[in-house]
Amino acid sequence: EAQVTQNPRYLITVTGKKLTVTCSQNMNHEYMSWYRQDPGLGLRQIYYSMNVEVTDKGDVPEGYKVSRKEKRNFPLILESPSPNQTSLYFCASSSRQGSETQYFGPGTRLLVL
């Protein structure tokens, strides 16, 4: 089944404790992206990747890092999480940038205390 998976689905952590949210897709998509969803703000792009080893900042990259060492995986790294990073995070992939249908993961709900 073609899908985007994320782990963990739920995470409670404390300020400053590094964490990684994994994202994997099995559709051989080149383009992957991370969004955060906050009430009243919709989805805002954090980082995106156009292919292996090619990543760039989205609209709200501060406090986040990403890597794309393999085509299927695009982990999101929070080196020192802060409470304002409490949010719902979605990973998405598509066969090319922007104008193609994006396939979303199930979301990761993060609470930073």
Next chain:
Amino acid sequence: AQRVTQPEKLLSVFKGAPVELKCNYSYSGSPELFWYVQYSRQRLQLLLRHISRESIKGFTADLNKGETSFHLKKPFAQEEDSAMYYCALSGKSGGYNKLIFGAGTRLAVHP
């Protein structure tokens, strides 16, 4: 600047009533527009895209370039339509195509 505006945070209707979820955009070129839907406890999924000119689950959306709008409509709402709806625009930004989402409108359909 590219922007997608969904003026209503919440739209509450009764079953069988017509529904219109508003979406206005700001973009200087020729945009591609989408509606995504998120049902309770499910992931976002594409509902429809303007270039397909299709009707999905009874929903339609017409791109009006003069009014820069892409409103989502359904003549008779059903309870299972209750969900969060996001309008999105794909356009060039800084040399690459980017998908920009509106803030979303929650549709609540009451029996």
